[in-house]
Amino acid sequence: MLDNLIEDRDFAKIMQKNIESLIILLFEKDQNFGILCKIEQITFEPALPSEISAEFRPMTLFFLAGYTFDTASIVGDKLVFEAGFGSDNFGSVVSVPLLSIMQIIVDETPLLINLSSYKKDSDKPAKKTDEGGVKNSMASFLSNPENSKFFKK
Template identity: 45%
Template sequence: MLEGLLGSEEFHGLMKKHAKEVLEMLLKRGVNFSILTNIADVTFDPALPSQISQNFKPITMFFLAGYTFESTQIYNGRISFEAGFGSDNFGSLVSLPIEAILQIIIEEIPVFINLSTPPKAAVLVPKETGIKRSMEALMSNPNNHNLIKK
């Protein structure tokens, strides 16, 4: 039951909306914060050199303060910010979907925890397979045999 709720479109939408509202409030108030996210959901432009990107853990925290905080924008369901990485402070635009944020943290305290799991995408059934399954279901009732012209 819980899994069905956490994976529902409705709950996922609420978590996304709430994350966006929390982010907007923190940005408006000038409160520095961290976000915890799955690194697979993050894009970097330009791409980071491999000697930097190989050091990221699957779940990575980004601290938004100073110029990184000031460059933060929320648009089209994404959050983006400019950040420097590595000893050479390699600059890149970091971007990720808001729903990919697992936690928003202020002073080491989580103020937002995203408990939703992304709704599973509908499995696409090839047209021929779908027609075959429909026909099999129709023909499983003996009373429907006279509907098909042979």
């Protein structure tokens, strides 16, 4: 049951809205924060050199403070900010889909934990009802003389 909920599109929409609302509040309060996110869903422009990107773990923490915080904004369904990476401070614009943010952290304390695991490409087609089964069920119901009391005359 829990899997059905956390993989649900509507649940994901609520989580995304909560993430967005909290980030906007942190911007308004001028509060630095960290995001723990799935690195596979993040884009870097320009792309990071392989020796830098190889250092990232599947779940990576970015801390938004100083220049990085000042450049941060929400664009569509992404958190976008500029950051420097590696010893040479290689500059890149980072785009993080809001649903790939698993935690929002202030002062080492998680303020928000995203449990959603919804994936857009995994939309399952709606189950089609078996019309034949409904018709057969109705035929069985009607064939029993005892059920005639349920019909209006």
